Amino acid sequence: MKMKLFRQYLMRFFEWIGLWLKHGLWRFWATSPIVNTLRASPGITDRRTCQADPEEWKTNEVLRTYHLGDGGNPMVTVQTSTHAFHVDLRRLSECSEYFRALSQSRMREASESFIDLDHVSSSIFYNLLEFSFHNKFKVSQEDLGPHIQVSSYLLAEAFLSKCLSVLADDLRPGNCLSYLGLAQEICCAELKMTVFTYLSRNLMELRHITRCLNEEEMKEVVHLRTKGEQRLCSLRKENLTSWNDPETELARHIFTLDGSEDSGDWCPVSELPFRADKWCFTAVVLYNYLYIIGGYRKRIKRGWEFKTASFRYNPFTHVWVATAPLLKHRRHFSAVACEGCIYAVGGWYLDSLVTPDSSTALYTAVERYDPWEDTWRFVSSLPLTDFQFTMSLSHDVPLATSLGHSIYVLGSIQRTGEKLLMQYNTRKDCWSELLPTLTRADTDLPTLYFLGATDRLLVIGGNNSENVVTSFCVQSQKWGQVRI
Template identity: 25%
Template structure:
């Protein structure tokens, strides 16, 4: 029997009372799905909670609500198997043929977890196939996400992109690419004695130079703060006022689209020297210090509700925790003096930290960690605490194997402890140079060298998609991007520092 295309039908109860229905679920929670001669046994509740097609079917009142076997003819067996793996919590790596079948399944059965999994798998090898297929089947979220990835790598993929239909090429070219952005270490200022060097700057890759994006609000501090980006906005939490270690008790958010600053609540536990991470609509403040004591608490800020709540503590107290995201997963790097580096994964659904692997290296202090595809790169000082050199080790999530990266990387060329990955490139910066590395197998090759950032102190680097506006070079006397910049000295949660054209 062929199941008709149910779409999003009006919900109603299956035949029988609620008590009878509950008894049937307890007796037989599984359902068989037959596709192309293959039969899959699946948890009925799992299908209903993760797949719009089955949710509509099981709530439709049709006789299929009570059937033990359902026949599907709209998707392939292989695509449905991938969907089942994903909704059961697996993370399969897919071939090109499996990608096409999975996208087809995601489109017809409306399996949102599968769409998210495919978005996490996008890379330079499969992005064109994913983009074309997602656009063909109308999986808009995946299509847009992949188009943005292609836009970020447009120069490297320019020849291959020509194979796409013109309308798809035009859409990619209409998008704004990610820009390498940096903010240095700055304490709060005041209206009478403003520090006009307190700026957030971006790299103009065409001119190979740094330019001003915006000024920090007077009350904002990036000294030992947590800094991150979430949904196109810059967030700052937990900076210090001065050497007294007094913590700034407001968070600051910069909206790139409107070029405005606003405030939001600080974590319930004031902290500095913490790590801030943005993930799926929330900020995570990891560890840090308070009153010169290292802490292990973690707090989660839900942007939509404007509230902080405590999450699972770090495995042990830690500050300036190296962290990264890979394929939609959160990882941190902790070290035990002095020869062990541990990688933990945070599982949001279970709210727990799980030890993934341990690396034993002499003087193995992990200072930074970045991700590319399914690889985690851990950077540390060279032998004998040589801060002008950087050693790297790579952990592959799929194979569970560590690889020592060959050679040493000159930290004087590019500060690898502030590395940011975009596509197949890694951007680094220090006072001397901004360096773009190309990730090629088991090595990073210098691709381009540009002007460094001529200021001292720690730097936070990240990617933002900036509106197409004319900006002035870093160091211009007005430092105002050709705009009338206004900062409200008495910044309240309802106030903002504005940059008006």
């Protein structure tokens, strides 16, 4: 037993002596002017000359040596799967939290200047060193996965970021799920965020993929679509002029405000995805997509007809996609996004663009659009009795908004002039009246302009002498203070 222990100690001693001699000889070789002269000799060990053969590092130890300046910093030997590298430890520690922690520890690897990483690919480690010491990125798109795995394991933040920036341009429907699986396997939050960002920018276009995500992942992907700089968008929802009017072509663009609201400029960012001189659309935003829903005039054999159409615009890719049209031919209706769907409420029959008269009936049918299925279906209709609805500032009728999981519509009771809010519960598919009403005794509000929502419902209207702002709290069922 004692003899066995003695042999073990003796073997460790000779191993230590061998490593010490190897390190000492390498230090001498790295700093010796004679060796430096040999390095400069043409055709043998010059690093720049050797780069003509990208695989020469495997047979030339000089190309596996990485140091800074005069080579006076501590060096360490890193043994990878097939090759050993001699590396400036200080620079390596700056590039990798793994090596920084190792260099500051009292582990045997730190004291012996020898680190065993035989489970790490030599080619990957070589590419990491080339990037860290010479800012040369040599990773092909096909090899990004293993390089991301190693850089994540070694906590090489800069190299990992470079790999992910290249991957961001290479992600596509056929490989994004495999990279997401890799991120989960190696617990790499940065890779996961790269894939989620790609999915968020193409949420609806890749709905066959995004629908495979669990609930928490879906929430995170949807949330990513709303991050970043907020932009205002403007478009002409209705056009009644002909092609002879020079304004018609300009009206076929959507604009965004570039800069601040005070000094910014409106710039065209995309053209409407149809060719027509007359159209009528209602706009709504869902998941940071712009939907325009309605129709446009189209020539037929015996004249003209209005074709129903719906389109979705992705502001990240500036791409329009045709979506399912409404079941009813509507114009000047209200569209409200709520609980991941779009609801079409009210409006008149889309047969021409003439102004509706007293005989024009408001649609009571309500439609719901499911973006994941790209389908419309009817839900509970508006319970109209003696109601009179007001057109919004954007010429949609009735005034409508959403808060929580409900849709709210504001109208006037014709007999009394009271203002009444109607609530549609999207989960129960039913309408109800919200009492109390806003009476003439509360405020003189013959004209309604706007209905919106923050934490409560906001109502803006006016009379012959002033504008009026008030609110309604859904929880307490009370009208707020009237402000003039």
